[in-house]
Amino acid sequence: KAGVTQTPRYLIKTRGQQVTLSCSPISGHRSVSWYQQTPGQGLQFLFEYFSETQRNKGNFPGRFSGRQFSNSRSEMNVSTLELGDSALYLCASSLVLPQETQYFGPGTRLLVL
Amino acid sequence: AQKVTQAQTEISVVEKEDVTLDCVYETRDTTYYLFWYKQPPSGELVFLIRRNSFDEQNEISGRYSWNFQKSTSSFNFTITASQVVDSAVYFCALSEFDRGSTLGRLYFGRGTQLTVWP
Numbered sequence: 001k002a003g004v005t006q007t008p009r010y011l012i013k014t015r016g017q018q019v020t021l022s023c024s025p026i027s028g029h030r031s032v033s034w035y036q037q038t039p040g041q042g043l044q045f046l047f048e049y050f051s052e053t054q055r056n057k058g059n060f061p062g063r064f065s066g067r068q069f070s071n072s073r074s075e076m077n078v079s080t081l082e083l084g085d086s087a088l089y090l091c092a093s094s095l096v097l098p099q100e101t102q103y104f105g106p107g108t109r110l111l112v113l
Numbered sequence: 114a115q116k117v118t119q120a121q122t123e124i125s126v127v128e129k130e131d132v133t134l135d136c137v138y139e140t141r142d143t144t145y146y147l148f149w150y151k152q153p154p155s156g157e158l159v160f161l162i163r164r165n166s167f168d169e170q171n172e173i174s175g176r177y178s179w180n181f182q183k184s185t186s187s188f189n190f191t192i193t194a195s196q197v198v199d200s201a202v203y204f205c206a207l208s209e210f211d212r213g214s215t216l217g218r219l220y221f222g223r224g225t226q227l228t229v230w231p
Contacts, residue, residue, distance in 0.1 A: 033219070043204065043221035056218060088156055092219075099146050099208045102219060104158035 002027065004093050004105035012111045018079040021108045025072050025093030032074040033102060034066060037088040046089075049074055050096070078110075086112045116140060117207050119222035126195050127230050134190045134225045136205030142166075144210035147181065147188045148219065152202040161203075164188065195229045202226050 005024045013019050025032050034046040045058040049068035066076040072093075078085055088109050092102035118137045126132045138147065149161040162172065164181050172179050176196075180189045192199055202224040209218075 035219070042223050043219075045218040045220075048218070058218065090156075090158060092158075099210050101148070101160055101163045103160055104150070106155065106157040109156070 004091055004103055006089075006091050006105040006108050008108060009106065010109050010111075012113065013081050014113050015081055015083060017081050018077060019081060019110060020075055020077045021089055021091075021110075023074045023076075023091030023093075023105060025074070025091075026103055029093035029095055029103075030072050031094045031096060031100075031102075032068055032072065033092045033094075034074070034076050035090045035092065036060075037090060037107075038084075038086070043090070046076065081112045083112050086110060115222075116220040117205050117222035119203075119205055119225050121225045122223070123226045123228070125228045125230065128196060129194050130229075131191060131193050132195050132227065132229075134192075134203050134205075134227065136188045136190065136222060138186050138188065138205070138207045140207060140209055142209045142211035146208040146210065148206040148208070149179065149188075149190050150204045150206060152204060152224070154201075158204065161190075192227075195227075197229050197231050200227060200229045 007022045031050045033048040035043050037043045046060055047057045047066050048055050052068045063079045068074045088107045090104050090107045092104045094100040094102045116139050145166045147164045150158040152158050162179055169181050176193045178191045204224045205222045206219045
């Protein structure tokens with residue numbers, strides 16, 4: 001069974017631009033969560049989606065948004081990029097409940113210049 | 114307040130040594146889950162183990178073993194006879210179940226960088 005896939009793997013943007021990251025969960029998994037990893041703040045929860053609905057959201061500004069499609073694929077968008085948004089963005093999927101094991105993708109490394 | 118504390122930032126050992134990675138957690142929930150993940154340089158978090166709060170049995174999987182003690186809120190991870198391939202950052206994480214407001218959220222520790230020298 002294929003794992004969680006994320007595209008693109010690497011991205012370079014400039015301040016003020018916006019970016020969209022994509023995540024395809026493991027087949028049959030319906031819950032998708034997103035995390036941001038930075039050296040300063042560590043791994044932080046962004047949001048979680050199930051059945052196209054956001055069930056939970058972390059403490060991030062409104063510039064960070066996401067959505068989930070009917071096939072469980074998810075996208076996250078960051079508008080008006082800031083230097084501090086440079087990070088590794090990780091997507092994780094689980095069957096139904098996020099308390100179940102979350103399996104992570106390889107991440108998207110975003111560099112904002 | 115940090116919900117998951119991994120006090121060891123970096124650990125270096127020589128191959129074949131045993132090493133224990135510490136994890137202390139904090140929660141008021143009676144139902145919760147604890148996890149360990151491994152992050153090699155490639156960046157992907159690799160799942161190692163999941164434990165629920167009602168199962169305090171220690172677990173062994175090959176060279177890996179985990180010691181869960183609710184009395185001390187600890188969930189430590191031991192690698193026996195370490196190998197160079199074990200070099201990675203290891204994260205302990207907590208998922209709370211009782212409160213819907215944090216549904217879906219994994220709280221991670223800051224990680225422990227393990228380096229195993231040949």
